[in-house]
Amino acid sequence: xxxxxxxxxxxxxxxxxxxxxxxxxxxxxxxxxxxxxxxxxxxxxxxxxxxxxxxxxxxxxxxxxxxxxxxxxxxxxxxxxxxxxxxxxxxxxxxxxxxxxxxxxxxxxxxxxxxxxxxxxxxxxxxxxxxxxxxxxxx
Numbered sequence: 001x002x003x004x005x006x007x008x009x010x011x012x013x014x015x016x017x018x019x020x021x022x023x024x025x026x027x028x029x030x031x032x033x034x035x036x037x038x039x040x041x042x043x044x045x046x047x048x049x050x051x052x053x054x055x056x057x058x059x060x061x062x063x064x065x066x067x068x069x070x071x072x073x074x075x076x077x078x079x080x081x082x083x084x085x086x087x088x089x090x091x092x093x094x095x096x097x098x099x100x101x102x103x104x105x106x107x108x109x110x111x112x113x114x115x116x117x118x119x120x121x122x123x124x125x126x127x128x129x130x131x132x133x134x135x136x137x138x139x
């Protein structure tokens with residue numbers, strides 16, 4: 001079963017890969033971001049990672065009118081914040097090809113493949129991703 005980090009005693013530090021919606025909510029100080037996610041990002045994370053896949057997703061959704069976002073401003077916030085960009089590597093694509101088909105969203109699947117490959121924890125509010133186990137932390 002899922003082994004979740006025990007943040008309650010401040011003994012566990014985790015490297016978080018932020019799902020796209022978590023990133024957007026965090027950067028915008030959006031009230032939809034759960035309080036525990038805020039705490040994990042602000043206080044408990046050892047390192048915060050943002051995938052270029054998230055920028056790609058934002059760009060595509062903004063282009064289709066599904067999302068209002070200033071991609072250049074988001075990039076600037078990431079570059080000037082305490083984040084590490086995660087590029088897409090061949091190993092991530094190979095890992096993606098071996099993922100069970102629990103989730104159909106291609107962006108989420110690539111983020112998950114990156115998290116698994118890099119031994120990161122994907123922070124998300126997307127409940128179906130929980131089926132992938134300990135690489136996912138549900139906010």
